Amino acid sequence: MTTHPMSRIDLVELESNVRADLADGWDPLSVDNDPCHSKDDRTGEVLSWGRNGLQQALFPEFYGTDEDDPLIAEAELTVCKLLMEHGVHPDDCKRVPSWQGFPTPLTQAIKRKNLPVVQLFLDHGADPNLTDFETSRVSSPLLLAARQGNQAICSALLKHGADPNSLYHNETYGPFPALDQREEVGFTGNINDYTGALKGRFLSPLHLAAVGGHSAVCQVLLEHGADPLKTAEVSMSSYGYDHDAFGGWKETPAQAADRAGHPETAGLIRSFVKEKSLAAHLTNVEAENARLRSERDQLKNALAGVLGSSEPAPATPERKHRL
Structure with missing residues (x-):
């Protein structure tokens, strides 16, 4: 050309x-x-x-x-x-x-x-799921769009069958979890403070959208079936002549948003989880109520059948009283 x-x-x-x-x-x-x-x-x-x-x-x-x-x-x-x-x-x-x-x-x-x-x-x-290989990482179209925070492109990919729950080993970025969050995510390491490049394993598009604070993208992913409870493994390691530094933990998308300083995004994801949990509980309660109503109707019908088929009780003979 x-x-x-x-x-x-x-x-x-x-x-x-x-x-x-x-x-x-x-x-x-x-x-x-x-x-x-x-x-x-x-x-x-x-x-x-x-x-x-x-x-x-x-x-x-x-x-x-x-x-x-x-x-x-x-x-x-x-x-x-x-x-x-x-x-x-x-x-x-x-x-x-x-x-x-x-x-x-x-x-x-x-x-x-x-x-x-x-x-x-x-x-x-x-193919919206065709992976693209890059040095030390693998990326899908949806993973890239989620990292960018591009809601329109994420929506287009999802409508054409992009898998919101595909997991990849990829790079992410940000700080270590706050001190009061480390027990929750199982943090292990030998340094207390770090912000920079991180290695991610089993990252979903929702994880990267959450880390970036892209709430609108998170909403689109959740509406298309992204699992908000998937756990990614995140770590940082630096091997030098003087010292070796390490930090690692596991986190859900909401925890990732918390770590990166995006409480609104974390709240959106947790609200979605709670809403789905309540909706599932309501469905179960309604199903149980329907079952109980069905059993009640069966018992009423059975009782009506028993009463309808019973023979009249014999008349009690009159007693003559002596004067």
């Missing part, structure tokens, strides 16, 4: 250029071979990005213009539409760790916060 540097994007010219490239034989499924300045640890081979046309179209360099151009999001949508009309599927990409490849088109559209392109991909069959 030939780039055409412009000071500002001209959408009509852009569409014409892309159509011309396609007519000249450009295959958007072919990958670029630009080196990524990394080598395979085993072979020493210089690795390439391996981006196809759809992935390239979601990177500002493709347009040769300023990333702040207000038309860049519309330009991305224009080019993606053209390429998909040409037969490119949004899941047709080389899926390898990012240090030797590039994010999937759907993941890159989410990183670009381009909702129309995300919706376009989903409407054309993009």
Whole structure:
């Protein structure tokens, strides 16, 4: 694909250029071979990005213009539409760790916060649960959108079948639990205070939304079946020449929100849990009442049957009294 540097994007010219490239034989499924300045640890081979046309179209360099151009999001949508009309599927990409490849088109559209392109991909069959591999972590489209706090994109992904309860090993950020919370989450460690990068295991999208204080995203996830009681494992370790530092604990999404200083988000999640618990209890009580009413009606019917089938008692003979 030939780039055409412009000071500002001209959408009509852009569409014409892309159509011309396609007519000249450009295959958007072919990958670029630009080196990524990394080598395979085993072979020493210089690795390439391996981006196809759809992935390239979601990177500002493709347009040769300023990333702040207000038309860049519309330009991305224009080019993606053209390429998909040409037969490119949004899941047709080389899926390898990012240090030797590039994010999937759907993941890159989410990183670009381009909702129309995300919706376009989903409407054309993009898998909302297709994982994207990054160095030392794995991310799903929903996990990324939840981390961003992007309610609109989370809603679009969930409506197209994204799993709100998939768990991932990923990075998170924040402080250690407060001293009065540590017993509750089972904190163990040898340092008292820390705020920074943390390692997370079994993280759900709800965990990352809660840590970020994204209450609206938490609400959407909960409404689509996210489990507010799933427990993630969080830790920090630093191994140095002078000392080793460690801290680790387990936390629910509400506890994660508490730890990160978002009491409103934690309260929303706990209110949801309480509401669901009360609703379940009410359902059980109503079912038990229905059962008791049914038993009562059966007993009344049985009693009526017994009384209706009984023979009249014999008449008591008159007694003659002696005078």
